[in-house]
Amino acid sequence: MLAIRHHEFGKPTDVLRVEDVDAPLPEVGAVRVRLLAAALNPSDYGMIAGSYGRLRELPAIAGREGVGVIDALGAHVSGWEVGQWVRFPGDDGAWCEYACASANHLVAVPKGVPLEQAALSFVNPPTAFCLLTKIVSLKGGDWIVQNASNSAVGVAVIQLAKSMGIHTINLVRREELIDPLRDLGADHVVLEGSDWTRATEAMTNGAPIRLALNSIGGESAIDQIKVLGKGGTQVTFGGMVGDKVRFPTRFLIFNDVRLVGFWWDNWSRENGLDAVRSVLNQVYRYMSEGSLKIPISGNYPFSQFSDALAHDKSPRLGKILLHPDS
Ligand SMILES: NC(=O)c1ccc[n+]([C@@H]2O[C@H](COP(=O)([O-])OP(=O)(O)OC[C@H]3O[C@@H](n4cnc5c(N)ncnc54)[C@H](OP(=O)(O)O)[C@@H]3O)[C@@H](O)[C@H]2O)c1
Incomplete structure (x- = not known):
């Protein structure tokens, strides 16, 4: 072969x-x-x-x-x-x-x-599903922010979040991605480095951002931490930039922000095959009904x-x- x-x-x-x-x-x-x-x-x-x-x-x-x-x-x-x-x-x-x-x-x-x-279906959509359901307890109407929003994880997050009634602010590096991601169900799509952190209150009508999904690192990760609401969580699951993220001390102290990690491989090993099948079955339900399409x-x-x-x-x-x- x-x-x-x-x-x-x-x-x-x-x-x-x-x-x-x-x-x-x-x-x-x-x-x-x-x-x-x-x-x-x-x-x-x-x-x-x-x-x-x-x-x-x-x-x-x-x-x-x-x-x-x-x-x-x-x-x-x-x-x-x-x-x-x-x-x-x-x-x-x-x-x-x-x-x-x-x-x-x-x-x-x-x-x-x-x-x-x-x-x-076996890596990125289940990761997106776990990021939305297993890190913090989100409910309909909550706001999240993510970077690399045009990645497979990113587009899965946009579509799954929409089905769950969760609102998304999505960071991308190229303007031509804004309309296609809106068409997939993104509430807001903003350009990295565009001073977007000043506009989030208007985007969410003052609602706090509860979860930040970071697969890039660098300045993008730091910007996310700045916009998290009090007690918000940033989960890092990728490092496309590869450099170290500077520790944003004041946001950890004054906003009680939490920084955590996620690795699907670890989650699968720790939770076992039945739990993996259960997550995948949720993913397949969305894929079969057409509300999740990479x-x-x-x-x-x-x-x-x-x-x-x-x-x-x-x-x-x-x-x-x-x-x-x-
Ligand atoms: N921890 C886990 O369990 C887990 C599971 C699945 C995926 N991941 C991670 O999630 C991320 C996305 O994976 P994927 O398969 O969904 O990706 P993908 O579809 O292959 O897309 C790659 C993404 O990375 C962005 N990117 C590439 N180089 C970059 C850089 N130097 N700076 C900023 N952005 C950059 C691209 O943006 P442009 O289009 O602008 O280049 C694009 O959004 C990866 O970091 C991957 O390792 C982690």
């Missing part, structure tokens, strides 16, 4: 190769899954570079998210059928044609979820993965997907 692999950690364009490797066979109690579509995510770059919180042994298959179809059952597997869509077993890499997993560890994708949405920017076969990486690094609103060539 074909797999996109790396034999050393480094820049994806330097270290990734499409290679022919043996396809796995399902052992007793396991199934084999054929990849239908896989996602490109920022964490893939961290894993390929060797800088992520969890790394694979080398040589490693890259990628960690995708959807597949069960194409073979090992002995003594019950409750699963050939042809069912499931989360592609991505622990050992998702950018490959086949992978095997214990039947007990599979996550089913319900019928009615579109293929491209299913491929993107935009897609491009689809690429494995043989054109370099073009996919280049597209991923260019300005876009939507995710890039990889497919096996055949």
